[in-house]
Amino acid sequence: MIRLLQRSCFQVPSKMVYLQTHSGKSKAVPFTRVLAILPNSQLFRQVPASITKAKGFHSSCCSWKKKKPPEPAPRELDLLRYDMKFLKDSPKPALYLSFAALIPFVSVPLLMAIQEVFYPELVFAQIAYGASVVSFLGGIRWGFALPEGSPAKPDWINLANSVVPSLIAWIALLFHDDLTQAGIMVVMGLGIALHYDLALLPTYPSWFKALRAILTIVAASSLVASLLIINTFPERRLTYKASEVELSK
Structure with missing residues (x-):
């Protein structure tokens, strides 16, 4: 289960991960912190196999830069x-x-x-x-x-x-x-x-x-x-x- 969570954390494109348990509660945790507390976390001791899914979301800023249009082909004389x-x-x-x-x-x-x-x-x-x-x-x-x-x-x-x-x-x-x-x-x-x-x-x-x-x-x-x-x-x-x-x- 720990390997599955690590794989899912590395695959999401953001820095935050939603963790959902059988009790219905979810919590947003940085995936770097999840990797650090996996072995000794009290949360995972209480529900060692209760993680059902991990959701990721983007937290990066939007890019407002407009893409340059393609340059037209050179015109003949x-x-x-x-x-x-x-x-x-x-x-x-x-x-x-x-x-x-x-x-x-x-x-x-x-x-x-x-x-x-x-x-x-x-x-x-x-x-x-x-x-x-x-x-x-x-x-x-x-x-x-x-x-x-x-x-x-x-x-x-x-x-x-x-x-x-x-x-x-x-x-x-x-x-x-x-x-x-x-x-x-x-x-x-x-x-x-x-x-x-x-x-x-x-x-x-x-x-x-x-x-x-x-x-x-x-x-x-x-x-x-x-x-x-x-x-x-x-x-x-x-x-x-x-x-x-x-x-x-």
Whole structure:
């Protein structure tokens, strides 16, 4: 019995032990004291085999320290978030056609910068081309959401948001007398379409999202360059040359 009591005292996680006898009375005694008085205790002489069970309780103070939350995994750079590493997986036709579509954007400000003049006809042609591209980007969402089994559902979010770029492109063409306002609208349309495709509706393949990011950056930068040329270089119209030829005849 003494060995059983010693084993139970050592197994409890506290410093106090409840001892209960047949008489129904219980007493809390430190287990170190119980071990010291076991051989000569008057209590155990009177009831040498009357101990039925030993209960332990915790007497340590509560720990109020909050556990530190696990540290989040290191986030990648913003450009890596657009899956730039998957650009090499782009299909060849999509890659070649996409970069060829940048020629009208880049050639207009490059030509005006070389000649150091501002051609309003060329700038309007660039803005009209950009408006058609913005409208095309909105139509891609319809074509991606309508087929059965597509990860994008034909719900209000997908279809309604795909109409927004087309409306922005239409409003941009209404500002044909103010090329600065029209250019700003097209740049906004390109940015909104990119935000929809990458953040709000991220269901496109990784290579397409990377390609979309590159094309949007180059196209928007070309439009901004044309808007800067408008306020920098003198204006010259292409129709002047035709009128001069007629007058010379």
